[in-house]
Amino acid sequence: MSEAVMYSGAKEALGKEGLIEDWSRDKQVFGVPWGKAMMWVFLLSDTFIFSCFLVGYMSVRMATTDPWPNPSEVFALEAFGYPVPLLLIAIMTFILITSSGTMALAVNMGYRKNRKATFWLMLATAILGASFVGMQIFEWSKLIEEGVRPWGNPFGAAQFGSSFFMITGFHGMHVTAGVIYLLVVAFRVKNGFYENRPDGYKIVEITGLYWHFVDLVWVFIFAFFYLW
């Protein structure tokens, strides 16, 4: 088998052959920019961080001797005179998922080199993200006002407050970092910073990967912390 056939004539095959071809290729395994490959690996590592947080939370929830507070009651908001369970959380989740939609549109517009649309869609994503963080601040202050602290709370097991502040805090930091990241890239898109770069607007997609990840993590936090 001559080397020219083996290594240079790389065509895109699918399925098992494609997998083998990717991994047996010289120069690079994936046909993507370095930044994108690195973001994949980083997100894999970050997945393990959030998994450890969630498994740790579930483990203390089972270990603790005090009863666990009912999230439907703790996270209820008064609307039209009735307590609506998880009202704020539902709105927050909706906003974050919407922001994933605007992000996906921004990636698409980036590949079409529509700088203006990309900028505005990324800005919209950042604003939605910032409003999510804003609502989280509201939620935190409401709970703190009601006496929830990392070391104890009036509703039941102390681990409720500990896990809540730790996990939502860590996720909120990720969202905040994401908003800053989005804004930096958005304004660079606007200024034409990526116009003559070899990898061009692929950076928008890399930013999008991070943003979708943060969104996905929220879905798991929502399911395991608020709904359970």
Added chain:
Amino acid sequence: MSYVAFADRDHEQEHHDPETFFTKYIWSQDHKVIAIQYGLTAIFVGLIALGLSVMMRLQLGFPNEFNFINPEDYYQFITMHGMIMVVYLLTALFLGGFGNYLIPLMCGSRDMVFPYLNMLSYWTYLVSVIILVASFFVDGGATGAGWTLYPPQAISQGTPGIDVGIILMLVSLAVFIVAFTMGGLNYVTTVLQARCKGMTLMRLPLSVWGIFIATILGLLAFPALLVSAIMMLFDKTLMTSFFMPAVSSMGIDPGYSGGSPILFQHLFWFFGHPEVYIVALPAFGIVSDLISTHARKNIFGYRMMVWAIIMIGGLSFVVWAHHMYVSGMNPYFGFFFATTTLIIAVPTAIKVYNWVLTLWEGNIHLRVPMLFSIGFIFTFIHGGLTGLFLGNVTIDLPLSDTYFVVAHFHMVMGVSPVLVVLGAIYHWWPKISGKMYNETLGKWHFWMTFLGAYAIYLPMHYLGFAGVPRRYFAMGNTDFLPDSAQDLNVAITISAIFVAASQLLFFINMIWSLKSGPKSDPNPWDATTLEWHTPDHPPKHGNWGHELPEVHRWAYDYSVPGYEDDFIPQNVGADKVPAGRDRDGEH
């Protein structure tokens, strides 16, 4: 393929060489300089940890002689010794040091994919080291919780360093993990995406494979340590009860309730066991290259070696609770984890057999790196066999927390990787510095270290069988221990001081070599891998001059019949080799 690989776009890039002293040597983004910075820092903290171990041995060998070592100090010594050696020395040296130096050179890249991030990784690592060392000087001193930092004891009254030391330790670990992540992402992406033309994954030298898989383990295992460090930090500073059950400490209720100390152990060992292989896999890889080069023979079973590394890496994530047989787990867990633990022996044994079979009928040159490599095979088999004892629940129970455990893990992940580190430094020293070292002094260094290490750890196995518990400040008048146990302790201490002192030979040798050593040949060992075939010696910024290398064969074409030399470098074209005479991992 829509995306053009870097190796095909290299000529379009402009290469700027750093110009000032600061950009060249201090705030350098060159992977070789960063590697040396990592290496020097790691060796510096390693020497601190070595000093601590000598202090511990002084206390154990002569319990009543050294009044300046009190029990609190002793516990701080064991904690810091363990943590520094495992994390700040070996992890940083293998991945930050050797990983940084070897990956771009062996893959045929110009540098790591994101050099700025790489530089940031080193400086963050330095911050974590400074925080760690600072904990010696704060009020109450460093933490004395043992390197495993088990709660509740780690943050309860009576443990040294309860006020500030434990906080600094946890913060330092978190900062280290950030530093490691920045570096680790670089190493993985460089291996995957920035190789030169012709360099497939199955042509990579095993050093790169070992470092690559170890880095992946690190990226997936350190998160568990980060999370446990954050949770314990909150337990300490915010009085949360993640790990702390309701306890009464010195007659006072500290106010915790309902936490799970076992949760910490699970998180810690989910990191801790892969960590063993983060240290071991780079050593496996490097020692394979050393043995093959100095035995002038291709590595036996290259593909099997690669798959064994991958299998060990995968299995290392499902064995963690074998560190917890005496923690009060469900007994069925013990059954599961003992089984998975013993399965790891299969790929590990494959590797050992392949090293030995590589030596078999080889043209063995007993140079210093080869001596260290063969020494490694001895100590590693030794430590691996005692691992079979400790991996079985029923045998582990009586041996838990005795000197047998101390002997086992020092043999398998202390002495063995350190022998490889030393061998690797001797092997690549001519490439790094451009100078040769003194061979005779190097051999003395090897024999004193190797025999001395056996003199330290072999007797510890007997002490363990006799029931001498680990982590004790002094045995006192313990009825079940014979008096001879103390005699052995004296002998161990004397050997430990001997080994520690003999490391001076290494530093003398290297400093002499830098000052007045003879200039080395660009390829003094007649090795095949790319780093020995750089246009400049030692390699300059950008590694390859104007043209990236092109690889035509695997890394182990030694003593190929019919070829003029007894080695064919990876970048020699197929047209220069008689037909049918070259071999490749592919065939």
